[in-house]
Amino acid sequence: MNSVRVNGIDVHVAQLPPAGDRPAPATAVMIHGMAGDTLASWYFTLAKPVADAGLRVVTYDLRGHGRTQRPRTGYTLDDFVDDLDALLVALDVTGPVHLLGNSFGGTIAFGYAIRRPEAVATITTIESAPPTPAWFLRIAYRLSQAAQPGRRLAAARDFVGTTSVARELPASRLPGDARIAAIDCPVLCVYGGHSRVGELAPDVRRLLPHAEVVVVPGERHSLLVDRPETVREVVLPWLLRHSPQEVVR
Template identity: 60%
Template sequence: MIRANGIDVHVERLEPPAGEPGEVGAERGADPATLVMIHGMASDSLASWYFTVAKPFADAGLRVLMYDLRGHGHSERPPTGYTLDDFVDDLSALLTTLDVTAPVHLLGNSFGGTIAFAYAARHPDRVASVAAIESSPPTPAWMARVARRLDRAADLLPRPEALAQIVAGRGARVARRARDTGEMLVTTTLARDLPASALPSAAQISAIGSPVLCLYGANSAVVELAPAVVRLLSQTRTVVLPGEKHRVLVDRPEAVRRLVLAWLREECSVEVAEVATAP
């Protein structure tokens, strides 16, 4: 646990094996490149990274940094302060507290990708690349979708009958996570703050000059936003995974690992080791 931007933040760090490549560029002996993983909103936590791709990325030679967003997981849950700027401020303070001074590679899942884009728009000199899974920059169209999902969750999850249905259909573990999400939406201003966030302009988003990778599930509604992302950020490489929905990270972690590592090598000049593919 560290103190950053006035709250206690839960952080996990994985170091690459000694002697493995992972530095930006080809020079051996430099510090490994840092990959910051940002999870999604409401029902997510850093566990979605920890149990999927975090260790394979570290094994490939990257310094991996994960953290629970404010109000999520084991991080502090203040009653207020959940605008997009608050989440960007948290990331900025986190990197400063951990003395991460070199430009970082950001990997965001769902709304975590939006935080990554917003951070890159505000701090372009501190970002080496942005990779986003089932996400979008903070455009009005995307934020309207986020607001609708938060409204539905805030209305549904506090209901005992809804939790009972989740237990019956998806099990007790998922129901516990849903109950915690419902409590967060009732006891904090998240559902009001996030939709009311001040957004960067289209010009500010388009000024992001680092390489961008966007992964989408072909059967997810989020893929509809892919053309708008490319219009804003022409350098974006888009990959659509057939048959997948919004749970790309959880359902296809090996594909995520393979695609992101290849892109880091080819587009970002990051030297990473080959890691054996799971059978």
């Protein structure tokens, strides 16, 4: 694990080389969720299986999270996409990348694909949605709840209480339906059957009719952490189907 200077802040990064330290034909970038989450949600669930399959894996703490610096301001969707863009340059990641995002991390992945479509091989999201007004209304509500004593994890309360995220993120500039619909890389969206985020699946199907949508019965928003084996069984075969032939099959 190390720290990389990106857009004026130190970003905490953890990387896994492909199994056997052989040259990786592609890179998978795993992006965690908003408030109370860190790169650990990927690092201890799907990162090693993906690296074992032959991909270079990059995980990082979002600005204001984990061991990454926490500026008081700078929390719009564009800021998070800017960080991802600059981080890939700093890490010398070349070639189209496979983006995997949990919750808001998936939204960052969609935002990056809208900005740099040529740089994205696939998008895999867990309990997430593209940057639509309906999704950002839910984000605004969750951030407001995170600020309430006793309602959320202490880390989430601290993050919301010491930054402008609750004001800035809901006010983000959104790309509009046409730009979302222009995403043409393979997309996989996984939802828990008992999660309200799954109610956004019709928006995904409307905007991205080529996307594959999988619902895991009985699971909630914490699907990635609660059922990592199930997520792996869904995601890994799909990811390998859309990866270079040099990746282990």
